[in-house]
Amino acid sequence: MAAPAHQLGPHTVAEWLSADQPEDGRRLELLWGHYMMSPAPTKTHQYAMGELYIILRDAVRTSGRPDLHVLLGVAASISTENRHGLIPDIMVINEWGEETTTEPAAMQLVVELWSSGNKKKERKAKVDAFAAAGIPFLWTVEFGAWGESRITAFRLGEGQYVEEITAKPGEAVTITAAPVPVTFDPADIVP
Template identity: 35%
Template sequence: MTAAVFGHGGPWTEEEYLSLDGTQERVELFDGSLYVTPAPTPRHQHISGELYVILRMAVRAAGLHVLEAVNVRLRAGRMPIPDLVITGDIDFDELVVDAGDVRLVCEIISPSNAAADKVLKMHYYAVAGIPWYLLVEQDTGTLHLYRLEGQHYIEESVTKPGQTLRISEPLVAEISPDELLPRH
């Protein structure tokens, strides 16, 4: 179906992927194949926005940048779109952020792609050498912080509602799961 939607057959090159016109779906490139998911839910976007606001001042104080939904080149032909990334200095006019510039990557786990975030992307981010990986559970706001050791992530902490995650690398910040969830 992807080939029919995008009028393309066979493996995708990075150049072809980057020349795709806008679509409502989130389209990522993994080793010549497109990974297509629906646009995020309002809950997902609310969590992403709240997390961005919480991190913004700490990121600035550390001389870093926080970006939402950008192409990250893990290697040639492998380009996910993480929910949030914290980077060092980058060229803001480029279509792609190189993995070597990413200090922390964050994915907000959606029910439709939980396995991709917990297994596939986690593995790819680790192999690319991204030092920190933050996973956020959409239903509870629970935060799972992973630290890179070799080419694998080790769980550094799990922060549930009512608790506070204290990050000391690559920036100093405190995140409470309760602050991320929509108020009813």
Template identity: 30%
Template sequence: MHTPISAERYDSWSEERCAGIEIVAGRVVVRPSASKRHHRLARILANALDAAAGPDWNADTDFDVRLHDVPLTNRRPDVVVYRADTIDLTPTRPEHVPLVVEVVSPGSETTDRVVKADQYAKAGIPFYWRVEQAATGVPIVYTHVLDPATRAYRDGDMFTGVIKAAAPFSVTVDLGAV
């Protein structure tokens, strides 16, 4: 049995070594390669969220959010909105993050729909969006809002193709042309 990876050990690794993995309860989880459509959806969302967020927030793709130090749990959401004044702080912590987005791919359904949603909620991230790549080609976006009393998400709005969300800030994104 392997010794769980500590935060100190992980933090000593290079960015290249950490790029394709997540750490869950101290164990390395290799992330499968995503499709071009997956990457494009994430980039379009990140760009739109970044433009709508204003100067206090940034939106980027594919970097660690440290959910727990012990046991170490780092997740790499497809899109992360975070406080602009924390851009140079590593690791990014849940208290810096109002919204994470996961784009569901074949093979990640249960992880994105159940496991990550639960982990993000327990870490206190206020909003979670899940993008489903429907057979029609038009993405469906499910939004979830944290209930702070239960540390669980409740269902928010659902959007097909065009997102018109008011929280955590007003944003409109057309995903129908992807």
């Protein structure tokens, strides 16, 4: 087994899973064995997350794929070796169970809605962790001035995410970097 590329912190995925999550909307996550507190989501973030959930759920339903399920804010044991435990905003999984956490093998798509509180280093670390876990698709959502949203869809290729499309408001697009094709206008996810 190769040594991790980063100095590992003192916390394990098991400790993270048993830790209490804050009650104020912030999220306690684990990167390289270090606890990291994500800021509480804004109203725009929550609204967009809800709209994307509906868009993805409807795409899954119309695709005829009963094996796929769309979930909001579920813990993901990304890696015990590298000590990553994350809570993506949205995920599409292909296994169902009553567990409180999801393993990477079941994750087909993860969606992260970035806020100004997500630093560049944190964003890169999360993206790298999802790629190392072998999750086939990743979408990132960024919010700009006047509530605009930009969605970038990535497909995993040779251990890294490759950008497939960046969708901007005002243009309906079909994103195929997903377990099923998804057609929508990013303008539809913000009020």
